[in-house]
Amino acid sequence: MPKITYVAADAGERTVDVPVGTSVMRGAVSNGVPGIVAQCGGNAQCATCHVYVDPERYGGLPPMSEHEDAMLDTTACPRRETSRLSCQLKADADFEGLTVTTPERQR
């Protein structure tokens, strides 16, 4: 199971095992990792699971849909080069050791 590290805006961090096929969002929420709201439950409808991906890993992630791209323009904290919606990132073996930072707020 890939290990994913979630770094909170206040610098606290948690590393959890996220099963292959499970989203980075679900990995956080189901382990009680704070900083991700995911109000719509993983449908890319609410932009409250925004994360900043480790820049070195960003390019290796699965590409984003136009829908995700558009939703990222509307996040509560500013979009950056490495922004993704964590509900759209389904973990596979390549996610091992991935670090994502959660923004200060999601809504």
Place this chain on the structure above:
Amino acid sequence: MTQRAKGPVVIVGAGIAGQQVALGLREKGFDGAVALVGEEPGAPYERPPLTKAYLRGDIGPGELEPRPAELYGRERIDLVRARAERIDRAGRAVVLDDGRRLPYDRLVLATGARNRPLRAPGSDLEGVFSLRTRREADALREALEEAGSIVVAGAGFIGLEFAASASAYGHKATIVESRARPLGRAVSAHTAAHFTSLHERHGAGFVFGEEVRALHGDRAGRVREAELTDGTRLPADLVLAAVGAAPDTRLAEGAGLPVDDGVAVDARLGTRDPRVLAVGDCAAVAPASGGGPRVRLESVQNALDQAEYAAERLARPDAGEDLPPYERLPWFWSDQYGSSLQIAGLAAGHDRAVLVGDGDEAFSVLLYRNGALAAVESVNRPAEHMAARHLLAAGRGPSPEQAAAPGFSLRAFARAAA
């Protein structure tokens, strides 16, 4: 000295609203006893995927559960799996069907809604389904593997999403709707037409202006035909009754609390009994700004926002008497065949619609009531939906004339208004 409620807080209903009240109380620092009462077995789960990804088999049961069951233990939330029989308001306790009494200092009703039954002879035949719970979705998943011909009674969101998911199994459902178009008063004519043609292109059929009058079965008691009000008989070995839902007000009524198409609450989500609140699908909320009818919504956003408000209230000193009234912009979404509908605001009662966008596949419709922007429907236009949410929440929507001007862009308008 004022004190926050010390508990215990009892929450009846373990759907998404009830879950969020319980967890929200902890997030907001409430440390009294919390009990979450739900009558369904298993861990608390969320319903939106039941008509979509879960029904198609894209996700498993674990992914229906937004939070692991252990989290409730860690947060000292007592998950009580039982049916609440009645509220003993004088004794401040909820009486369960197994005879137990759960004493409360504050009670939150999050009892949700129940599907309306199909009032047609034969609706008890095998092969006739309803869809609200995980158990019903499991039964439907199995039935979809075997089904030959499918009839859906009702072209609301549940009926349409079910028909779309059934197509993933290779089925072409027939959807029977008493009105002239799908989605009733929830959407504009333009958006309704988009979803009608979307379904038709995927092979589903509509019969508008009719209802399922009776269901006929074989000797084994299995449904075989659906008879419509015009006498037509459609072959059917799987029928979904999706004819709307009604708020579950049984406990409130039994306890003598006012009910008005939902548990009647004030703008702070309180019932007439200061110790009892109601949230989510079951709550009919008085408007924050004075007059007007109560509003009751069945949506995830409404459940979560009201739950968060109730948790905030209960975690505050004096049970949040000083909290401003509940006021959040409603929004909704639906997904059918990969086409995404997002609605900000409330479309019902609109008197003018302005279409923005050129395609039939991606557009927004701005809906006005008495000249003011009331709602925006966006089909495959997520950024416009988010722009609309900001504009509606701030009460700074474009006039119908501005929206109808050539080259109008909702996103540009929102940026300029920010």
